[in-house]
Amino acid sequence: MLITDLNELTNLCTLEEKRQQNTLSLIASENYMPQDICCSVNILSNKYAEGYPGKRYYAGCSIIDEIESCAIKACQKLFQVEYANVQLHSGSQANQAAFLAVLKPGDRIMGLNFAAGGHLTHGHSKNFSGIFFQAQYYTVDPTTEQIDYNQLEDAVKLHRPKLLIAGASAYPRSIDFAAFAAIAQRHNAVLLADIAHIAGLVATKQHASPVEHADIITGTTHKTLRGPRGGFILAKEAWAKKIDQAVMPGIQGGPHMHTIAQKAACFLEAHTQGFVSYQEQVIQNARALARELQSQGFTLVSDGTDTHLLIIKTEPLGLTGREAEERLEKIGITASRSSIPFDKASPLVTSGLRLGTAAITTRGMQAEHMREIAECIYLALCQDNPTVAKERITQLARAFPIPERYL
Numbered sequence: 327m328l329i330t331d332l333n334e335l336t337n338l339c340t341l342e343e344k345r346q347q348n349t350l351s352l353i354a355s356e357n358y359m360p361q362d363i364c365c366s367v368n369i370l371s372n373k374y375a376e377g378y379p380g381k382r383y384y385a386g387c388s389i390i391d392e393i394e395s396c397a398i399k400a401c402q403k404l405f406q407v408e409y410a411n412v413q414l415h416s417g418s419q420a421n422q423a424a425f426l427a428v429l430k431p432g433d434r435i436m437g438l439n440f441a442a443g444g445h446l447t448h449g450h451s452k453n454f455s456g457i458f459f460q461a462q463y464y465t466v467d468p469t470t471e472q473i474d475y476n477q478l479e480d481a482v483k484l485h486r487p488k489l490l491i492a493g494a495s496a497y498p499r500s501i502d503f504a505a506f507a508a509i510a511q512r513h514n515a516v517l518l519a520d521i522a523h524i525a526g527l528v529a530t531k532q533h534a535s536p537v538e539h540a541d542i543i544t545g546t547t548h549k550t551l552r553g554p555r556g557g558f559i560l561a562k563e564a565w566a567k568k569i570d571q572a573v574m575p576g577i578q579g580g581p582h583m584h585t586i587a588q589k590a591a592c593f594l595e596a597h598t599q600g601f602v603s604y605q606e607q608v609i610q611n612a613r614a615l616a617r618e619l620q621s622q623g624f625t626l627v628s629d630g631t632d633t634h635l636l637i638i639k640t641e642p643l644g645l646t647g648r649e650a651e652e653r654l655e656k657i658g659i660t661a662s663r664s665s666i667p668f669d670k671a672s673p674l675v676t677s678g679l680r681l682g683t684a685a686i687t688t689r690g691m692q693a694e695h696m697r698e699i700a701e702c703i704y705l706a707l708c709q710d711n712p713t714v715a716k717e718r719i720t721q722l723a724r725a726f727p728i729p730e731r732y733l
Contacts, residue, residue, distance in 0.1 A: 343733065348723050349658040350689075350699070354496075354523065354635035354682025356660075357552045358689075358732035359588070360595070370583040378570060390583055397590035401558060404529050404593050407537050409566040412589050413573055413581040414557030417522040420544035421447040422454060424559060426572035428489055428516050428542070431458045436487035436515075438473075439465040440673065441665040443497030445520065462487060466497075471628040471667045473497075475505045482513045492536065493520025493544075496664045496680050498631035500533060507539035519543045522557075524633055526550030526684070529596050530605040533633065541565060550608065550634055550684050552601075553592025554585045604687060608634045611683040614693035618700035623708070627666050627678060635682040637664050643707055647676030653706045654679075658719040659699075689726040698722055 329335050370393070376383040379391035379398075394412065401410040414420040429435070435455065437448025442465045446453040449461025462485040467474040482490060492506040503519055510517040519536035525545040527533035536543055543560040547553035559569055574581075595601055609632075616626055616636045627637035640650045647663030654661050664680035671677045683691075686699075698718065705715035 347728055348720065349660055350719060350723055351685040352654075352659055352661045352681040352683070352699075354662070354680050354684070355549050356682070357549060357684045358728055359548065359552065359554055360591075360731050361733060368584055370587055373583055374580045375583050376574060376580045378574070393583065393587050393590065394581070397586050397593065400590055400593035400597075401560070404596050405535070405537055405543075405560055407543070407560040408563040409561045409569070411559045411569055411573055412556075412586055413578060414544075414559060415578060415582060415585075416555070417520075417544060417546035417557040418447050419577060420522075420546070420557035420559050421445075421518075421520065422577050423569060423572040424518055424542050424544055425455065425459065425489070426576045427565060427568040428518075429459060432460060433489070434460040434462060434485060434487045435489045435491065436462045436464060436482060436485060437491035438494050438497065439463040439667075441669040442466045442471075442667045443494040443665075444491075445493070445495040445522070448491050448493070448520070466628075466667050468668060472499050473501070475502065475509070478506075479509045479512075482509055482515065486513065487515050489518055490515040491518045491520060492540065493518075493522070495523065496635070496637060496678075498626075498628050498633055498636050500632040501536075503534060503536035503539040506536075516541045520545070522546040523549050523635065526552065526596065526601075526605050527609070527633060530602045532605045532609055542569070547589050547592050550605065551592055551596060552604075552684070552688065553595075554588035556582070556585050556589055558589070607692065608683050608687045610693050611687050611691060611696055612636060614696040615681065615683060615700060618697045619703065622700055622704040624704075634684050635680060637666060638679040638681065638703075639666055639677060640679055640707075641677045645707060646671060647678045648674070650679045650707055653710075653712070654703065657702060657706045657712050657715040658723065659703070659706075686726070688732065689728055691726050695722070695726075 374384045375387050375390045379395045397412045398410050438444035447455045449456045464478045464481040490510045517540045519540035522545050524533050528535050546557050548555040612631050612634050616630045625639040640647050651663045662680050663676040664678040665676045666678035669677050702715040702718050705711040
């Protein structure tokens with residue numbers, strides 16, 4: 327479709343808003359950002375502000391400096407860290423900057439195997455992390471489908487990575503950052519904790535924090551933190567100068583100041599009791615959804631979840647992850663296909679389906695509503711009955727519209 331004027335573009339945005347209202351997002355990396363604290367900051371996108379507070383390459387940045395300093399201080403207080411950089415455009419760029427601060431091209435890194443839940447930026451061969459660095463992997467125990475820290479240490483001892491990555495994109499269980507740190511220290515590796523998915527859980531103490539254990543921490547603001555699309559880096563003060571230089575001029579130029587102001591609002595809101603209660607409900611909903619799906623006969627990776635996400639194994643259903651994703655979209659549920667441990671299918675096809683509860687919790691859903699969602703998923707994937715499932719999901723979406731604050 328060729329867009330020829332602004333009205334057509336506006337119409338498309340309106341259609342997307344309607345789509346989001348009329349469907350349920352179970353994509354684990356999606357959420358709704360509060361709009362009432364963000365609309366006034368668009369004026370900041372007019373300003374170039376390369377550099378850092380007090381050290382800009384452009385004039386007219388005195389107010390900009392205060393805004394970024396506010397974001398930094400709010401982030402430091404939220405996570406109780408010595409240093410924070412809030413300029414990163416995304417989580418992937420946060421990892422890229424962390425690598426640049428620590429490594430030289432050709433150095434060895436080790437992250438969680440992609441099929442077991444690792445992220446592209448943890449060493450995938452098609453990603454910068456696998457192109458410029460020697461990537462090795464640890465994986466999960468084939469029986470429990472959880473990280474076995476003895477096996478992890480064996481892998482670290484064998485491959486001797488300079489950088490060890492603790493974190494994941496599709497791993498439903500808690501991560502023992504203290505165990506990672508002990509292994510990294512024994513084998514002289516720098517420890518990077520990637521909390522892109524669990525940042526909101528960490529900030530509200532629903533998941534153990536890596537701050538006391540990791541050398542560097544990367545994260546995103548748009549998943550469980552429920553903020554704007556963007557990334558951040560936390561670290562011990564000893565790494566501050568190298569990380570600042572890695573971000574700018576290393577990989578980025580002018581920061582997106584409108585997004586940094588939104589990040590400041592996000593970090594400040596995350597200090598509130600209301601946000602803590604929200605995170606508690608996110609986990610309650612994920613656990614309830616896992617139980618309800620299992621009661622319907624679904625098999626889950628690692629037999630459940632400790633976090634905001636869970637993964638259905640689709641092969642027992644006679645479906646690929648991609649087919650399951652497509653079936654759910656037809657009934658009004660958006661989810662994402664996912665590889666599962668030791669998956670034989672390609673990453674474009676997969677044998678799993680990843681579900682998350684952050685977005686539906688923002689819409690006000692409680693644990694008791696997870697049964698309805700699980701039953702609709704069963705109708706779509708096991709009974710191939712999309713008509714009834716779609717009607718029920720439409721009713722649920724109407725009963726829990728996206729709150730006005732998030733539109």
